[in-house]
Amino acid sequence: MKHAGSPTPAVNYAAAGAVETNLEYAALIALDWGTTSLRAYLFDAAGNVLDTRASTAGIMNLPRSAEQGGFDAAFDDTCRAWLDQTPGLPVIAAGMVGSAQGWVEVPYIDAPANAEALVAGIVRVKAACGVTLHIVPGVLQRGELPNVMRGEETQIFGALSEDASATDSGKPDDKDSSKRALIGLPGTHAKWAVVQAGRIERFHTFMTGEVFAALREHTILGRTMVTPDRPDTDAFLHGVNIARDKGQAGMLATVFSARTLGLTGELSREQQPDYLSGLLIGHELAGLEAVLAQQQNSLAGQHLRLIGNEALCERYRVALAQFGCTRAELVKHATERGLWRVATQAGLVNPTPQTAHAG
Amino acid sequence: MKHAGSPTPAVNYAAAGAVETNLEYAALIALDWGTTSLRAYLFDAAGNVLDTRASTAGIMNLPRSAEQGGFDAAFDDTCRAWLDQTPGLPVIAAGMVGSAQGWVEVPYIDAPANAEALVAGIVRVKAACGVTLHIVPGVLQRGELPNVMRGEETQIFGALSEDASATDSGKPDDKDSSKRALIGLPGTHAKWAVVQAGRIERFHTFMTGEVFAALREHTILGRTMVTPDRPDTDAFLHGVNIARDKGQAGMLATVFSARTLGLTGELSREQQPDYLSGLLIGHELAGLEAVLAQQQNSLAGQHLRLIGNEALCERYRVALAQFGCTRAELVKHATERGLWRVATQAGLVNPTPQTAHAG
Numbered sequence: 001m002k003h004a005g006s007p008t009p010a011v012n013y014a015a016a017g018a019v020e021t022n023l024e025y026a027a028l029i030a031l032d033w034g035t036t037s038l039r040a041y042l043f044d045a046a047g048n049v050l051d052t053r054a055s056t057a058g059i060m061n062l063p064r065s066a067e068q069g070g071f072d073a074a075f076d077d078t079c080r081a082w083l084d085q086t087p088g089l090p091v092i093a094a095g096m097v098g099s100a101q102g103w104v105e106v107p108y109i110d111a112p113a114n115a116e117a118l119v120a121g122i123v124r125v126k127a128a129c130g131v132t133l134h135i136v137p138g139v140l141q142r143g144e145l146p147n148v149m150r151g152e153e154t155q156i157f158g159a160l161s162e163d164a165s166a167t168d169s170g171k172p173d174d175k176d177s178s179k180r181a182l183i184g185l186p187g188t189h190a191k192w193a194v195v196q197a198g199r200i201e202r203f204h205t206f207m208t209g210e211v212f213a214a215l216r217e218h219t220i221l222g223r224t225m226v227t228p229d230r231p232d233t234d235a236f237l238h239g240v241n242i243a244r245d246k247g248q249a250g251m252l253a254t255v256f257s258a259r260t261l262g263l264t265g266e267l268s269r270e271q272q273p274d275y276l277s278g279l280l281i282g283h284e285l286a287g288l289e290a291v292l293a294q295q296q297n298s299l300a301g302q303h304l305r306l307i308g309n310e311a312l313c314e315r316y317r318v319a320l321a322q323f324g325c326t327r328a329e330l331v332k333h334a335t336e337r338g339l340w341r342v343a344t345q346a347g348l349v350n351p352t353p354q355t356a357h358a359g
Numbered sequence: 360m361k362h363a364g365s366p367t368p369a370v371n372y373a374a375a376g377a378v379e380t381n382l383e384y385a386a387l388i389a390l391d392w393g394t395t396s397l398r399a400y401l402f403d404a405a406g407n408v409l410d411t412r413a414s415t416a417g418i419m420n421l422p423r424s425a426e427q428g429g430f431d432a433a434f435d436d437t438c439r440a441w442l443d444q445t446p447g448l449p450v451i452a453a454g455m456v457g458s459a460q461g462w463v464e465v466p467y468i469d470a471p472a473n474a475e476a477l478v479a480g481i482v483r484v485k486a487a488c489g490v491t492l493h494i495v496p497g498v499l500q501r502g503e504l505p506n507v508m509r510g511e512e513t514q515i516f517g518a519l520s521e522d523a524s525a526t527d528s529g530k531p532d533d534k535d536s537s538k539r540a541l542i543g544l545p546g547t548h549a550k551w552a553v554v555q556a557g558r559i560e561r562f563h564t565f566m567t568g569e570v571f572a573a574l575r576e577h578t579i580l581g582r583t584m585v586t587p588d589r590p591d592t593d594a595f596l597h598g599v600n601i602a603r604d605k606g607q608a609g610m611l612a613t614v615f616s617a618r619t620l621g622l623t624g625e626l627s628r629e630q631q632p633d634y635l636s637g638l639l640i641g642h643e644l645a646g647l648e649a650v651l652a653q654q655q656n657s658l659a660g661q662h663l664r665l666i667g668n669e670a671l672c673e674r675y676r677v678a679l680a681q682f683g684c685t686r687a688e689l690v691k692h693a694t695e696r697g698l699w700r701v702a703t704q705a706g707l708v709n710p711t712p713q714t715a716h717a718g
Contacts, residue, residue, distance in 0.1 A: 144605055145612070146619040189615065205619075206611040207578065214573040219566065246503055248653070250646035251610050252565040252639065253504070256548065260505040260564075280611065287609035294607070 023050055026086040028349045029079055030339035031133070033097035034151060035060050040078045041336050045352040047344075049336060053078045059096050059103075071103040072128040083131060090348040092339055094136040095151035098123065103133070108140035108148060114199040115157050119346045136342055139200055147205050151335075152191045155307050156183055156200055158338025159331040180297075182304040184328075186312045188213075192288050194295075204291060206284040212277060221258050221276060226269040233318065235271035239278020240319045244286055251283045281319045289323060300324030307334040382409055385445040387708045388438055389698035390492075392456035393510060394419050399437045400695050404711040406703075408695060412437045418455050418462075430462040431487040442490060449707040451698055453495040454510035457482065462492070467499035467507060473558040474516050478705045495701055498559055506564050510694075511550045514666050515542055515559055517697025518690040539656075541663040543687075545671045547572075551647050553654075563650060565643040571636060580617050580635060585628040592677065594630035598637020599678045603645055610642045640678045648682060659683030666693045 027045035031038065036058035042051040055078050057063055062070030063077065083089055098106030104125040109117050121137035138150030180201075185191040188209035194201045216222040239258075247254055258276045261267035267275055289299050302325045306313040310330065317328045344351050386404035390397065395417035401410040414437050416422055421429030422436065442448055457465030463484040468476050480496035497509030539560070544550040547568035553560045575581040598617075606613055617635045620626035626634055648658050661684045665672040669689065676687045703710050 140623070142623065144601065145608075145616045146623050146625075147615070148619050148622060204608055204612055205615045206608070207580075207615050208611050210578050211574070211611055211614075214577045215570070218573045218577045219569050221566075242503065248646065248649040249504075249563055249565070250642050250649075252567050252570055252643055253563055253646050255570075256506070256564045256566050257504045260507050263507060264499070264501065264505050266505075283609050284611050287607065287612050290607040290609075 023082070023085055026050060026082060026089055028340070028343050029082060029089050029091045030336065030343060031075075031078075031091065031093035031097070032095055032151065032154075032335045032339065033093050033102075034058050034095040037061075038074060038078055039335070040082075041339065042082050043336075043340060043343075043349070045349060047340050047351060051082065059099070059101055066103075069128060071097075075127055075131075075133070076129060080129075083129070089131075090343065091131055091133045092136065092343040092346070092348055093133050094154040094335075094339060094342070098135040098137060099150055102135075104135060106135045106137045108138045111139050111141040111147075111203065112199045112201045113139045113153065114197075115342065115345050118153060118157065118342055122342075122346060134343075134346065134348060136339075139203075141202055147203055149191055149193075149203065149205075152185050152193070152203075152307075153200060154338035154342060155185060155334040156193055156195060156338070157341050158334035158336065159183055159305050159307055160195060160198060161337050161341045162331060182292075182302055183331075184304060184306045184316060186306065186308045186316050190284060204288065206287065208280050208284045212280050215255060215276065215280075216273065221255060221272070224259065224262050224269055225272040225276075227273060228270040231315075232271050232274040235267065235274040236278035236315065237318065237322065238267075239275040239280075240282035240285075240322050241278075243279050243282025244322060247283055247286055251280065254279055254283070277315070278319065281315065282322070285319055285323050298324075303327040303329070305329050305331050307331050382441070382444055385409055385441060385448055387699070387702050388441060388448050388450045389695060389702060390434075390437075390450065390452035390456070391454055391510065391513075391694045391698065392452050392461075393417050393454045396420075397433060397437055398694070399441075400698065401441050402695075402699055402702075402708070404708060406699050406710060410441070418458070418460055425462075428487060430456075434486055434490075434492070435488060439488075442488070448490075449702065450490055450492045451495065451702040451705070451707055452492050453513040453694075453698060453701070457494040457496060458509055461494075463494060465494045465496045468496045470498050470500040470506075470562065471558045471560045472498045472512065473556075474701065474704050477512060477516065477701055481701075481705060493702075493705065493707060495698075498562075500561055506562055508550055508552075508562065508564075511544050511552070511562075511666075512559060513697035513701060514544060514693040515552055515554060515697070516700050517693035517695065518542055518664050518666055519554060519557060520696050520700045521690060541651075541661055542666065542690075543663060543675060544666045545675050546667050549643060563647065565646065567639050567643045571639050574614060574635065574639075575632065580614060580631070583618065583621050583628055584631040584635075586632060587629040590674075591630050591633040594626065594633040595637035595674065596677065596681065597626075598634040598639075599641035599644075599681050600637075602638050602641025603681060606642055606645055610639065613638055613642070636674070637678065640674060641681070644678055644682050657683075662686040662688070664688050664690050666690050 025044040026042050028043040030041045038055045038057045040053040041049050044050050057074035063073045064070045097103050104123055106123040109121040118136055122134045125133050136154055138148055139153045141147040180196045183193045183195055190206040190208045191203055193203035242254060258272050262272055292298055306316055306328050313330050320328045343349050384403040385401050387402040389400045397414045397416045399412040400408050403409050416433035422432045423429045456462050463482055465482040468480040477495055481493045484492050495513055497507055498512045500506040539555045542552045542554055549565045549567045550562055552562040617631050621631055651657055665675055665687050672689050679687045702708050
């Protein structure tokens, strides 16, 4: 898949939507449909993004209830114009839309999971307008501490497709790469996946983002906090390093220091949010380091990839460097790339060479 | 100090309040004045509790604002009748009433701290009615992860006074005991204090209770939870043992299993709250174990004491047993005992022998 930022995109991302004429080349609608938002991408057959739509109609925020056709309404609002212009466009979707609270429940596939297993697990749902949506399954890792993901698996395969395009074969061949790699997806529920030979081998979930919000909004820690004008990197690093070096008692103990360092005058109100953020991300990385150590692995020296909000990924890059990991590369557009990859692998679209309609 | 439950109390606790005639022996008013409640104890000169009052007028819940005399109003509502009957009664108070948000800010004393230091740190405040309150300071432990307590220090000295009464000398002599001991105070902000030779040497705070409430009420984990009719000990122990044996990735990772074990059908909605509670208490104890290990100490084989809500302390006893600690003794009435001890040591009351007004 070629993309904005790739050397020779036929359609520039920034111009998408403005270049009306290209819409006639539309070949695929791809949906990233989560809990609080719905993002839609219109692709041409060469894998270029022709147009995008974003809506707040996540599965917990539909324009009307699911029973009253809320999913149909959200889908129509977002994609009707594209389908009117190009009837019969195939549609692929990933994310919480396939959960028990989604449009249709798509059973998890078990880890280790490769792209073929993902394709085999797709479940179809027919919209009221007659269009069939192909919904990508999430991944479940069984065990004493089970883990699940929905949506991230697609992003991970999007990031892996980068390996494929680097070989310029036009077809993903990352299965040839037998190197074990680590991919981090910071966020509300941060995921860390170990990938190898084009497969998600295992993964971990850290509720870092959601716990931060709960501590900040609903505990005594938030009462003395004032949001700073701009992030305070020193306070953030202070938290990361306390978690790394003095975190033995665990997060339940260290977080109290966001308050006590305020009481002793060592942390201003404006510094406390970034300090707490650093503490939690530091505990996440220390925990990741501990599970990597069980596999004779380590964060130090890792060449890993990050997927997600750029500002948040930048925080993780800064924190990772404190753990000796200085090669953390941000993967852009992993979601669209992954949706495109699964759609092509599922035969929903037949990719054409990039030059098909260039100029 | 003799107390309800002691072999020969002149006034039985259960009868307190009903035995009007004894109020003439009143010698001390002691207040346990926290954030959400105010508990008052009327003592005779032998250290018996003659009467008690409980109010919801904690410092964050005064009948009117502090500026409008809220502290005076709460104090009058609770203690006026006692003072009318016995004018000039000395008054001691401990807890958040001495915080920056309290009646008067009482500076922390530094750990290590003994009872003499506590007495020396008392700050007086004069109520509108002319009575002087003696407010006990909290304790601060400086360092990279500072710790503070307000109120718990008094409970700890109350628990230590038990050692003294065991020797039946009538005067606390626990300084003679050079054995290092561990005292746990489960709760919203659980404290674990190492005491030695009658001193609080150092202590740790775990925000276990408050984090549990925040996770339960304000994260996705609570959404699938249903409160069971009665606590589910198996689910609780499951959580404790996961934290102990599989907790390497840290609490941010393990808590997600309260959700995923529900998704895989291994944990019912009714089991999830106790499982999460077990996880958090398990992480607290694992963290405590880690800091004890740094001091060549361990939970296994400890003979420790617990202070606090009986049902919660029972949970901790069950959890501690999973860490090899089977001798965790509940200390009752530690708050009143501690207030009495500090008051006598401060010379606010001259203790008389128990038999002074027996019968």
